[in-house]
Amino acid sequence: MQASDRYHKRVEWSDRDGTSMGRCPDLITGIHGDDPIRLYAELCEVIEDVVRHFSQNERPLPPPRVRPMQEV
Numbered sequence: 001m002q003a004s005d006r007y008h009k010r011v012e013w014s015d016r017d018g019t020s021m022g023r024c025p026d027l028i029t030g031i032h033g034d035d036p037i038r039l040y041a042e043l044c045e046v047i048e049d050v051v052r053h054f055s056q057n058e059r060p061l062p063p064p065r066v067r068p069m070q071e072v
Contacts, residue, residue: 003055004047008066011036011043025066027051 007026014021014032022043023030027050033039054061 002048003051003061004044006064007047008064009040009043009047011040022046026062026064 007024009022009024011020011022013019013036017032019032019034020036020039021030021032022039024043024047027047031039031043031046033042051061
């Protein structure tokens, strides 16, 4: 498992912005895009870049706090 896999990522429509928003609440506020599938792929790349930046600067990653809903 890669470090980025621990973080919740989601893509949702934003009526306010009139576009799709990709979010990873524990690491970044979000990115915009018109194609939700491509946006998710770009979001994953951005998260990988953030994780790499932390690693290169020898900084600890913040703990993942946001979790998707789980079945009980």
